Amino acid sequence: xxxxxxxxxxxxxxxxxxxxxxxxxxxxxxxxxxxxxxxxxxxxxxxxxxxxxxxxxxxxxxxxxxxxxxxxxxxxxxxxxxxxxxxxxxxxxxxxxxxxxxxxxxxxxxxxxxxxxxx
Numbered sequence: 001x002x003x004x005x006x007x008x009x010x011x012x013x014x015x016x017x018x019x020x021x022x023x024x025x026x027x028x029x030x031x032x033x034x035x036x037x038x039x040x041x042x043x044x045x046x047x048x049x050x051x052x053x054x055x056x057x058x059x060x061x062x063x064x065x066x067x068x069x070x071x072x073x074x075x076x077x078x079x080x081x082x083x084x085x086x087x088x089x090x091x092x093x094x095x096x097x098x099x100x101x102x103x104x105x106x107x108x109x110x111x112x113x114x115x116x117x118x119x
Contacts, residue, residue: 003070006114007062010077013107014055021048032091033098071119078115084108 020028025044026036034040054077064070085108091097092105 001114001117003064003066003074003118004062006074006111006118007058009114010081010111011055011058011062013111014051014058018048018050018052018055021045021051023048031098031100032104033100074115074119078112078119081108081115082112085112 017028021044025041025048028044029036029040057073058077061070061073085105088097088101088105088108092099092101
């Protein structure tokens, strides 16, 4: 597995999430069984902006040669994405989200492993 492969896959996932959270926050929250409160919608749109920036960073940097910066990106995103997976499992175990979170957790685990693998 190469950095280009992991970065491209993560960029695609982040782009899809950004579009979902920016333009369909209600739908995104509903997938996890969450109510679309004003607070949830505001946070969802802000998360969408972060995902869009992450998608652009990864897409433009997918061909970066090995460097300290590329290693930092892999470590930082690997950790963040792994924590998202852990939090998804915890929220599901505590009945705060529905089984729809499983798709996110599986993708997050795969991407985190990918980033740590190329690190």
